[in-house]
Amino acid sequence: MNQLTDESRIIRNLQDAGCDQSTIDRYFTLQKNDCRQEQYRLLYKQRALLLDKIHDTQRMIDCLDYLIYSMKNENKNT
Numbered sequence: 267m268n269q270l271t272d273e274s275r276i277i278r279n280l281q282d283a284g285c286d287q288s289t290i291d292r293y294f295t296l297q298k299n300d301c302r303q304e305q306y307r308l309l310y311k312q313r314a315l316l317l318d319k320i321h322d323t324q325r326m327i328d329c330l331d332y333l334i335y336s337m338k339n340e341n342k343n344t
Contacts, residue, residue, distance in 0.1 A: 284315075289312065293305060
């Protein structure tokens with residue numbers, strides 16, 4: 267069975283979470299220097315970026331929903 271090393275798993279996880287190579291490199295530099303709090307900050311920063319994207323996408327969906335609602339309502343009035 268091909269088991270990934272801990273480092274490989276972390277790299278895969280960071281990539282899957284949308285981290286770029288510089289963020290991944292920074293994560294491991296912080297790990298090497300035993301800066302756990304800074305690692306948390308780095309991960310929370312990435313999390314916040316992803317959450318912002320979700321919120322932006324939700325606003326776009328809301329705009330489309332409003333347009334669809336308006337069009338349907340307009341059709342009812344004609």
